[in-house]
Amino acid sequence: MTQENHNAKSMFHGFWALTNRDLKKWYKEPILLFMSIIQPVLWMGLFGRAMNIGAIFTNNNVPPEIANQLMIQTFGVGDYFSFMAVGMLSFVIVFTAMFSGMSIVWDRRLGFLNKALSTPVARGAIIMSKVLSAVVRSLIQAGIVIVLAWLLGMQFSSSFTVLHLLGTFAALFLMCLGLASLFIAIAIRSTRWETQMAVVNLLNLPLIFTSNALFPSNFMPDWLQTISRINPITYGTDAARQLLILSTIDTSKLIMDFAFLGGFALVFATAGIILSWKYLSK
Numbered sequence: 001m002t003q004e005n006h007n008a009k010s011m012f013h014g015f016w017a018l019t020n021r022d023l024k025k026w027y028k029e030p031i032l033l034f035m036s037i038i039q040p041v042l043w044m045g046l047f048g049r050a051m052n053i054g055a056i057f058t059n060n061n062v063p064p065e066i067a068n069q070l071m072i073q074t075f076g077v078g079d080y081f082s083f084m085a086v087g088m089l090s091f092v093i094v095f096t097a098m099f100s101g102m103s104i105v106w107d108r109r110l111g112f113l114n115k116a117l118s119t120p121v122a123r124g125a126i127i128m129s130k131v132l133s134a135v136v137r138s139l140i141q142a143g144i145v146i147v148l149a150w151l152l153g154m155q156f157s158s159s160f161t162v163l164h165l166l167g168t169f170a171a172l173f174l175m176c177l178g179l180a181s182l183f184i185a186i187a188i189r190s191t192r193w194e195t196q197m198a199v200v201n202l203l204n205l206p207l208i209f210t211s212n213a214l215f216p217s218n219f220m221p222d223w224l225q226t227i228s229r230i231n232p233i234t235y236g237t238d239a240a241r242q243l244l245i246l247s248t249i250d251t252s253k254l255i256m257d258f259a260f261l262g263g264f265a266l267v268f269a270t271a272g273i274i275l276s277w278k279y280l281s282k
Contacts, residue, residue: 014121018129019136022103026137033141036096040088040145044081044152048088053080075216077155082245085149087213090237092141093172094207097179098200100134101187105196124273127184131269134180135173142172146244157247164243171243174261175236181265181272188275213237235260 026032053071068078075083107113116126146165150156157164187196208214210224211233217225228234239257242249 014119015125015129018116018121018126019132022130022133023136026133036092036137036141037144037148039095040091041148043091044085044088044149048081048084048152051080051084074219076241076246079153079155081152082154083241084214085145085152085154086241086244087211087237088145088149089142089168089172089240090175090211090213090233091208092145093138093176093236094179094204094233096134096138096141097176098183098204100130100180101183101190101199102193102196103130103133104184104187105190105193108191109193123276127181127188127272127276128269130184131177131180131272134184135176138176138180139169139172142169155245157245159247160244168240168243171236171239171258171261174258174265175232178232178261178265178268181268185268185272185275207231207233211237232261232264235264 071078071080077083104113107116113126117123146154146168183199186199190196210227211217211231212228213233217228217234220228235257239254239261242254242257
């Protein structure tokens, strides 16, 4: 085995060891999985069902066929719950990505980061191991949320297939890759968990409410629509909705969604690696 192959194998081994370490901390504590799932379930079960928008029309003597047409024109589907349930997938991705930066802070405070930096593992691999663990966790949680949403009444499109499901996970993968890279990059130099919590609390709701996760962005004020058009959650949610619940798929729009998410993931994953080379230190 050449020296180059040996170094590549060692780097991959270190990358996977760090990724597996973070995943073990997650799946060996079932309460963490439960807590990460319970919030979107509560949103779906309470907020999603309480916002029975279709009843606004039917209770005002609007004929059912017209009420259904109005719902489809507004949300793309005949019930708000299905629209909102897909938005909860982005909700899961956002919160998992945001808290992924917290592990860097705790590793620094507990001294593990110093030990990792003393090994031959590249600094970029340390960062990307955090990103990968966040992606794996978020996709597993999103899969559970899809099943629970279906049990609660989410209606898939008549043309739904396994390929549509795989496409949905591809969109969620790209969105989480970019967001996790962004928030881990923010946490690289942080030594206080309070700072990272402040960032999470500052950005979580603005990111959700300036996207189309809970309400169609084309009905927002013009200035909010501008923000929505640069929000990656908008594109990830739109791709998931087209693939899961909409009866027809706008191919050009779906391609745009994936192109934006791919560019977003590439830019911030690259930025995270570059920042780790420059700023990640003992």
